[in-house]
Amino acid sequence: MIIRIGIKAFIIYSILLVFILASIEFCKPKKLDYYKIGVILDLTGPIAPYGQWSKNGLLMALDEINVPKKKIELIIEDGRSTAQAAVSAFNKLINIDKVKVVLITTGSSSVLSIAPIANEREIILFTPAASSPDITTAGDFVFRNRLSGLQEVEQMAMLSHKDLDFIKGALLVVNNDFGQSYGKVFKETFEEMGGDIAVIDHYEQGTSDMRTQLTKIMSIKNLDFVYLVGYASECGHILRQAKELRLGIQWLSTIGIESDEVIKIAGDAADGVIYSAPRYLYNDPNVTHFEKKYFDQFQEHSNLYAANSYDALMILYSIIEDVGYDSMKIKNALYEIKNYPGVSGITSFDDNGDVIKPVMLKIIKNGNFEIYNPNEK
Amino acid sequence: MILQLIINGLIAGAIYSLIALGFSVIYGTVKFFNFSHGVVYTAGAYFSYTLFRLFHLNILISLLLAVAFACLLGILIDRSIFYPLRTKKASNLIFLLASFGIFIFFQNLFSIIYGNQVFSLRSATIKEGRYFFSAIITDIQILILLASIFLMLTLWIFIKKNKLGKAMRAVASDPLAAKLVGINPEKTIKTSFAIGSALAGVAGILISLETGIEPTMGFLAILKGIISCIIGGVGSISGAILGGFFLGLAENIGIWKISAGWKDCIAFLVLLFFLLVRPRGIFGDKTQKESL
Numbered sequence: 256m257i258i259r260i261g262i263k264a265f266i267i268y269s270i271l272l273v274f275i276l277a278s279i280e281f282c283k284p285k286k287l288d289y290y291k292i293g294v295i296l297d298l299t300g301p302i303a304p305y306g307q308w309s310k311n312g313l314l315m316a317l318d319e320i321n322v323p324k325k326k327i328e329l330i331i332e333d334g335r336s337t338a339q340a341a342v343s344a345f346n347k348l349i350n351i352d353k354v355k356v357v358l359i360t361t362g363s364s365s366v367l368s369i370a371p372i373a374n375e376r377e378i379i380l381f382t383p384a385a386s387s388p389d390i391t392t393a394g395d396f397v398f399r400n401r402l403s404g405l406q407e408v409e410q411m412a413m414l415s416h417k418d419l420d421f422i423k424g425a426l427l428v429v430n431n432d433f434g435q436s437y438g439k440v441f442k443e444t445f446e447e448m449g450g451d452i453a454v455i456d457h458y459e460q461g462t463s464d465m466r467t468q469l470t471k472i473m474s475i476k477n478l479d480f481v482y483l484v485g486y487a488s489e490c491g492h493i494l495r496q497a498k499e500l501r502l503g504i505q506w507l508s509t510i511g512i513e514s515d516e517v518i519k520i521a522g523d524a525a526d527g528v529i530y531s532a533p534r535y536l537y538n539d540p541n542v543t544h545f546e547k548k549y550f551d552q553f554q555e556h557s558n559l560y561a562a563n564s565y566d567a568l569m570i571l572y573s574i575i576e577d578v579g580y581d582s583m584k585i586k587n588a589l590y591e592i593k594n595y596p597g598v599s600g601i602t603s604f605d606d607n608g609d610v611i612k613p614v615m616l617k618i619i620k621n622g623n624f625e626i627y628n629p630n631e632k
Numbered sequence: 633m634i635l636q637l638i639i640n641g642l643i644a645g646a647i648y649s650l651i652a653l654g655f656s657v658i659y660g661t662v663k664f665f666n667f668s669h670g671v672v673y674t675a676g677a678y679f680s681y682t683l684f685r686l687f688h689l690n691i692l693i694s695l696l697l698a699v700a701f702a703c704l705l706g707i708l709i710d711r712s713i714f715y716p717l718r719t720k721k722a723s724n725l726i727f728l729l730a731s732f733g734i735f736i737f738f739q740n741l742f743s744i745i746y747g748n749q750v751f752s753l754r755s756a757t758i759k760e761g762r763y764f765f766s767a768i769i770t771d772i773q774i775l776i777l778l779a780s781i782f783l784m785l786t787l788w789i790f791i792k793k794n795k796l797g798k799a800m801r802a803v804a805s806d807p808l809a810a811k812l813v814g815i816n817p818e819k820t821i822k823t824s825f826a827i828g829s830a831l832a833g834v835a836g837i838l839i840s841l842e843t844g845i846e847p848t849m850g851f852l853a854i855l856k857g858i859i860s861c862i863i864g865g866v867g868s869i870s871g872a873i874l875g876g877f878f879l880g881l882a883e884n885i886g887i888w889k890i891s892a893g894w895k896d897c898i899a900f901l902v903l904l905f906f907l908l909v910r911p912r913g914i915f916g917d918k919t920q921k922e923s924l
Contacts, residue, residue, distance in 0.1 A: 299748060430893055457893035463750075463843035466640045467884055468892035474633040488750050492843060499761045499770045500636075516749060520844060524758045 300336025312564030491520030645880025670854025676833025706829020865916030
């Protein structure tokens with residue numbers, strides 16, 4: 256009779272046993288002598304390079320913090336460059352891992368999707384990378400130490416109108432929060448100065464055929480420039496196809512264009528693009544120590560995202576050590592931070608949890624990304 | 633501008649037609665929507681990249697071998713997955729799901745093997761296009777148009793005149809009757825997979841010369857191919873060609889007055905229109921009841 260009950264019963268009992276053991280394990284109150292911080296990084300998809308640089312910066316900070324013993328554990332999840340995956344990752348981190356602080360290097364759309372949940376559940380959401388101006392008003396628990404895209408866009412609008420004397424422009428933006436918010440701010444700022452934006456067109460993330468958008472832009476008379484907002488791969492295709500279509504125009508862009516992939520896809524069609532970026536130079540004497548350590552560990556030059564992430568973890572750790580692992584106390588302490596000497600620059604958080612930092616202008620010359628000075632012709 | 637939009641439409645249409653053609657040829661003999669066709673398209677592109685950039689073979693040899701490999705991949709997929717399902721008399725839904733599963737599997741496989749960044753078969757110098765009246769067309773785009781037209785004509789003649797082509801039309805029309813007159817349906821199906829997959833491989837290679845290679849390139853491509861088939865009439869060879877060009881032109885001219893970002897949206901609106909108003913497509917057969 257036992258044999259007849261057999262396989263089915265065995266499986267059922269095994270599952271029950273596993274379930275019981277697992278419940279016992281999860282219910283045991285764990286006493287940890289280190290703090291857990293959740294991390295969401297886009298490690299796959301178009302934002303992947305930024306996710307990786309951010310991870311490098313975090314790991315460097317972690318190495319310095321966890322000496323002589325472990326004080327912080329990072330639980331890293333992949334945001335996969337989509338808002339849905341980022342929200343799932345966030346829910347997993349706060350419900351299963353029970354973290355109260357989440358660092359996030361993903362696209363702005365992902366951050367903005369998570370922000371309402373973070374505010375409701377009182378979880379610190381700190382981004383070293385997302386740029387959308389909409390993040391400024393995303394809530395009390397949302398912080399970032401990357402300057403808001405608003406500053407970069409205003410700088411770009413001023414450059415085109417005041418220094419380059421441009422009157423008429425077109426906008427070509429990627430269809431997400433990053434593209435749409437940058438486009439909107441540029442249009443408002445440029446038109447306020449007396450300029451004219453003839454057309455705003457958008458393209459979907461992941462497309463590679465932009466000939467239709469470019470064809471429409473080509474038909475506009477007396478166009479001075481096109482402001483291009485997007486990530487490396489699509490921008491590369493756009494610049495290449497623009498050259499093939501003999502569209503000779505000044506391209507203005509954002510830091511999204513600063514990638515080897517753009518040069519790979521667009522080749523010499525990328526030369527001459529002027530773009531704005533948060534100021535960070537790896538050969539700046541203030542960051543020599545950080546740069547050297549980064550280069551030794553990762554065999555490439557440090558950049559803004561690594562530096563911001565490094566600073567972010569260092570700031571959070573010092574606050575947690577000071578006030579304990581309480582999200583309300585951490586939040587209040589963050590707002591108090593003024594003139595923190597970070598490798599990414601002097602950092603002070605304003606009432607919105609944003610920072611003000613300098614912007615620099617760069618230009619692509621012969622496949623290299625160089626500093627651009629509008630006064631030198 | 634309208635001439636440029638027409639030219640853009642014809643180039644896009646040429647690619648859609650090639651995909652739709654291969655899809656239709658296969659559909660004609662197996663009568664289900666083979667989603668894995670999209671991944672044979674991607675495979676053609678990756679094979680050519682591997683041979684040209686990684687093994688440093690001559691570009692022409694790489695492209696020809698890549699088409700051959702795509703052809704073999706299609707046949708392999710049929711023999712290993714669809715043939716066993718045929719012997720078990722599986723329903724069309726099962727075939728559809730299986731083909732979708734194959735698509736997802738290979739798409740992820742390419743992602744794991746090659747990574748997610750965009751690969752290119754071209755060198756870094758970008759050549760400006762040539763003038764055609766007031767419009768611009770590049771050499772590669774001319775190649776795409778000529779290659780597509782050549783392949784479509786060749787296939788059309790093959791299907792109409794050649795014995796094997798006639799056998800394919802017979803199996804498509806009535807598999808049992810075809811068997812009764814001595815046609816081997818399995819051999820015919822294998823031929824249709826070979827031809828269809830080779831066409832998909834060519835389309836993938838042509839597109840990779842134009843825009844580049846990435847693991848997800850097959851998804852939108854196969855959707856556009858299916859839409860083209862539905863417009864032209866599922867199972868009809870001339871329908872696939874017409875549907876492809878119709879779709880390419882509709883997308884590109886459709887955005888003349890509205891934002892160009894709506895291009896893909898137009899494709900689906902066209903699909904909805906045809907499904908509601910003329911589900912059998914332009915050249916579709918009134919008598920045949922199509923089910924997925």
